[in-house]
Amino acid sequence: MSNQNEPDHKRSRIQIRNREKIIAAALDVFSRDGFRGATVDDIAAAADMSKPNLLYYFPSKESVYEALLKGLLTDWLAPLQELDADGDPMVEIAAYIERKIELARDYPRESRLFANEMLRGAPILKDVLTSDLKHLVDGKATVLRDWSNAGQIAKVDPYHLIFAIWASTQHYADFDVQVRAVLGDDGEGRFNDAARFLRSLFLDGLRPR
Amino acid sequence: MSNQNEPDHKRSRIQIRNREKIIAAALDVFSRDGFRGATVDDIAAAADMSKPNLLYYFPSKESVYEALLKGLLTDWLAPLQELDADGDPMVEIAAYIERKIELARDYPRESRLFANEMLRGAPILKDVLTSDLKHLVDGKATVLRDWSNAGQIAKVDPYHLIFAIWASTQHYADFDVQVRAVLGDDGEGRFNDAARFLRSLFLDGLRPR
DNA sequence: TGTTGCCTTGACCGGATGGTCAAATCGACG
DNA sequence: CGTCGATTTGACCATCCGGTCAAGGCAACA
Numbered sequence: 001m002s003n004q005n006e007p008d009h010k011r012s013r014i015q016i017r018n019r020e021k022i023i024a025a026a027l028d029v030f031s032r033d034g035f036r037g038a039t040v041d042d043i044a045a046a047a048d049m050s051k052p053n054l055l056y057y058f059p060s061k062e063s064v065y066e067a068l069l070k071g072l073l074t075d076w077l078a079p080l081q082e083l084d085a086d087g088d089p090m091v092e093i094a095a096y097i098e099r100k101i102e103l104a105r106d107y108p109r110e111s112r113l114f115a116n117e118m119l120r121g122a123p124i125l126k127d128v129l130t131s132d133l134k135h136l137v138d139g140k141a142t143v144l145r146d147w148s149n150a151g152q153i154a155k156v157d158p159y160h161l162i163f164a165i166w167a168s169t170q171h172y173a174d175f176d177v178q179v180r181a182v183l184g185d186d187g188e189g190r191f192n193d194a195a196r197f198l199r200s201l202f203l204d205g206l207r208p209r
Numbered sequence: 210m211s212n213q214n215e216p217d218h219k220r221s222r223i224q225i226r227n228r229e230k231i232i233a234a235a236l237d238v239f240s241r242d243g244f245r246g247a248t249v250d251d252i253a254a255a256a257d258m259s260k261p262n263l264l265y266y267f268p269s270k271e272s273v274y275e276a277l278l279k280g281l282l283t284d285w286l287a288p289l290q291e292l293d294a295d296g297d298p299m300v301e302i303a304a305y306i307e308r309k310i311e312l313a314r315d316y317p318r319e320s321r322l323f324a325n326e327m328l329r330g331a332p333i334l335k336d337v338l339t340s341d342l343k344h345l346v347d348g349k350a351t352v353l354r355d356w357s358n359a360g361q362i363a364k365v366d367p368y369h370l371i372f373a374i375w376a377s378t379q380h381y382a383d384f385d386v387q388v389r390a391v392l393g394d395d396g397e398g399r400f401n402d403a404a405r406f407l408r409s410l411f412l413d414g415l416r417p418r
Numbered sequence: 419t420g421t422t423g424c425c426t427t428g429a430c431c432g433g434a435t436g437g438t439c440a441a442a443t444c445g446a447c448g
Numbered sequence: 449c450g451t452c453g454a455t456t457t458g459a460c461c462a463t464c465c466g467g468t469c470a471a472g473g474c475a476a477c478a
Contacts, residue, residue: 036246115383
């Protein structure tokens with residue numbers, strides 16, 4: 001996943017490289033241990049540098065965390081962004097679910113990072129949630145409602161439909177231990193089974209009637 | 210929610226009362242701040258006693274956390290436990306979803322507590338997940354599969370059906386900030402809307418065809 | 419080779435935090 | 449009341465951790 005946040009004008013090659021190294025290491029550590037559980041020393045070690053050196057590039061632990069979250073946000077919301085009002089409703093919804101499952105499979109650390117932030121009450125992202133996220137969801141909810149009204153999908157609450165897709169896909173990243181405990185370690189098989197199940201659940205559940 | 214874990218034989222009235230007070234306070238603090246973020250002082254203050262006094266009743270912070278989690282486990286799994294193989298499939302599934310939504314509404318702290326534990330990789334509950342939880346889910350998955358084979362519900366993977374119900378209901382407790390950010394503060398209205406949506410999604414999605 | 423400015427780090431600081439301990443207080447019972 | 453075990457706590461300790469600082473390394477350029 002890409003991660004360019006701040007404008008990198010005015011930054012030397014070394015600064016760009018080291019900030020990237022730090023952010024990459026931070027994703028590993030924060031997603032594993034949570035904000036409170038992660039230590040600056042851990043992140044520095046994972047980035048293969050000393051703690052004071054890390055703090056030369058970022059003023060604080062929280063600033064690393066914030067840069068990480070905000071840098072990932074666009075990528076994280078891209079799948080919903082791509083939901084196309086002009087496409088075929090069932091195809092669009094199926095594709096959205098597919099993209100979200102792939103995200104849970106390929107970027108579980110990002111998913112857990114956001115889950116952690118939400119559980120904490122989103123102290124860093126709260127503002128973004130009520131502005132950017134809300135606007136995005138409002139827009140796509142309108143698209144879904146239009147499809148409903150046009151009889152192309154069942155008449156359902158579009159907001160809760162979006163929540164259900166989020167929850168049921170991210171579950172495979174956020175609750176990975178639990179899923180593995182129940183299913184046993186199965187390579188990546190569970191993602192295919194989940195995709196098949198969710199596709200049939202949502203497509204049949206949303207079939208206009 | 211009830212919470213009796215250890216046998217309370219051999220415990221004085223005061224011991225029972227104070228252990229309960231501590232566990233109740235711990236639920237508040239751990240569910241809000243996570244295991245790492247919670248401090249013994251916070252829990253003691255919430256239980257209205259001194260830190261050494263708390264540590265007179267429990268040997269460590271982790272032991273409080275463990276007693277709390279294990280004490281809630283039975284209650285937490287009760288809704289699935291109640292899924293009745295002899296009932297009408299659609300009615301049973303609808304009732305299960307209803308119970309889970311009520312749990313998310315009425316016991317969000319418990320939901321977030323478990324979510325936190327899962328995100329951490331379930332260091333305390335791992336064993337319980339692979340034994341008790343797995344056996345419970347295996348049993349109920351068999352019930353669901355039988356219903357599938359009897360043509361009473363659609364042919365779907367019963368494990369992923371259970372995961373989807375878990376995820377889509379618990380979402381309203383665990384991601385409460387996000388839900389509120391998108392929907393606005395709406396009293397408890399979102400729970401009714403969610404229940405209605407999920408009922409129609411799952412019942413239509415599982416209708417045998 | 420000397421100078422300059424960016425980069426790196428060992429050593430350290432202060433506050434937070436989990437846990438201990440000895441002493442004080444309480445309360446049930448003789 | 450007096451005794452004794454249960455309960456409670458102020459003071460304390462060791463460690464962890466975020467963050468600072470002064471000094472040292474290093475690369476580019478004159």
